[in-house]
Amino acid sequence: MGVLNVTPDSFSDGGLYAGTDAAVAHGIAIRNDGADLVDVGGESTRPGAERVDARTEISRVVPVISALTAAGVPTSIDTTRSEVAAAALEAGAVLVNDVSGGLADPDMAPLVARAGCPYVIMHWRGPSRDMNALARYDDVVAEVAAELAQRVEAALAAGVAAERIIIDPGLGFAKDATHNWALTRRLDVLLGMGHPVLFAASRKSYLGRLLAGPDGIPRPAPERDAATLATSVLAVAAGVWGVRVHEVRATRDALEVWRASGAPRLVKPSVGTP
Template identity: 55%
Template sequence: MTTRAYPPPGLPDWGRCGVMGILNVTPDSFSDGGHWLDAGLAVERGLALVAEGADLVDVGGESTRPGARRVPEAEELDRVIPVIRELARQGVLVSVDTMRASVAEAAVQAGARIVNDVSGGQADPAMAKAVARTGVPFVVMHWRGQSTEMDRLTEYGDGDLVAEVLGEVERQLDAAVAAGVDPAQIIVDPGLGFAKTREHDWALLAELDAWSVLGRPLLVGPSRKRFLGELLADPATGEPRPARARDDATAASAVLAAAQGAWAVRVHEVRASADAVRVEAELRARRLAAGQLRSGRSGERG
């Protein structure tokens, strides 16, 4: 049985895989762009995610969907800081989803307790040093390039894909640590859907337990991704299932990630995934207890 991941210092131990609710304060995110662009609505949505079972809320002001172009720094700050400040004031554990060091530092000052950088510190050379100064946990995701080019960066070697992605992430970790980030702060993310084909995503999802070699908590983000839409394509037309109709498949992916030791899963709709990881945790505890009981009985017979 895969060992359960423990959180970085300063974060709660939920005793199971956590659920990170996605809050996109953007007009153009791939499945919910524009829904929560108003700060008041965004705060309401964040609180609703918590009520549905989210352990933390990831607030982002810049879309990273394939083809998305970057927004000005001032606009990103205007989108996320008021939302983070109010959610934190109301006791929500908040993560900021940003590739900019300036946004990360402002978000932490506003109450964010995690920096989730899909570039793993590569998009902004100042990011790792900024995270080191704040001392908060830092999500380092496997990343090869910006959204406008990532679909052209899907060429990997002919060998072990998982080992290749792990190797690239290890180099990202080394760079972060060299810039002053404490290894204990780091959370890793395989980057499903980022510079990956459908086959790559499935290969990574099938071997999430391999990431234990890094010795860091693992965040997995399968939510509404293309590989799920293509799997569930309309049999008559071949059209991928629409993004907002992939939440059941997302919950299935979440429980599979939890069973392989993921620290948390990142999802748009929370309730089904929150229920799923709790079922996995209960089953894991029951199996562990049954194994200990059998071991004790065996020892008594011996």
């Protein structure tokens, strides 16, 4: 899954693709680099980000999704709002990626159920402006799994088909670096829940802090791609369904090397790409 932020304030590439023409060109390039899906988002979810209204979000994503669909590029919509998801699906998106796991909008799961599309349910504890204060766990792996199970049950109760559900541990969302690494080590627990797992570590701040120089300054987001590649290979080796990344071609290259090595998956994936 390739990342396409149609926003002026993304943590990684804010403003680069805020214009429709630039966004569409980048989406096509992502597809040509090997992305199975181009994940289009019109609202930043970085820590501390303020919300935009639904009309603004729709105005950012729908023209891009429509143009990419016309160009034969499969897209997903990265949103927490059912109103935005509905508009994106109408424009041609084929998957809803909800970082709130349905908590931000109770109408999201019923919408997905009616649409019959795949649904990414991410672990989430609250909006971006509050997430750092919510990073409190006794056992992060067990608690994330339990809270994801609750969101899955809610989606099933709303009519979402079990085979259409994908789960995401939500690295960096109400989680610090210690939590992110614990979840990476124990992906087997999430895989054991019986749903495909999406892994999204790309360029996140904990990688920047890991790679900080002698002065203690974290590595800038665009310079975290090599570390992202390592996390992607680890995740795919563990058995995840997919990885969400900014740098698609290098990820494809790294995974081709891993496959050629003959190294086995640690856990067999439960389903193929929706």
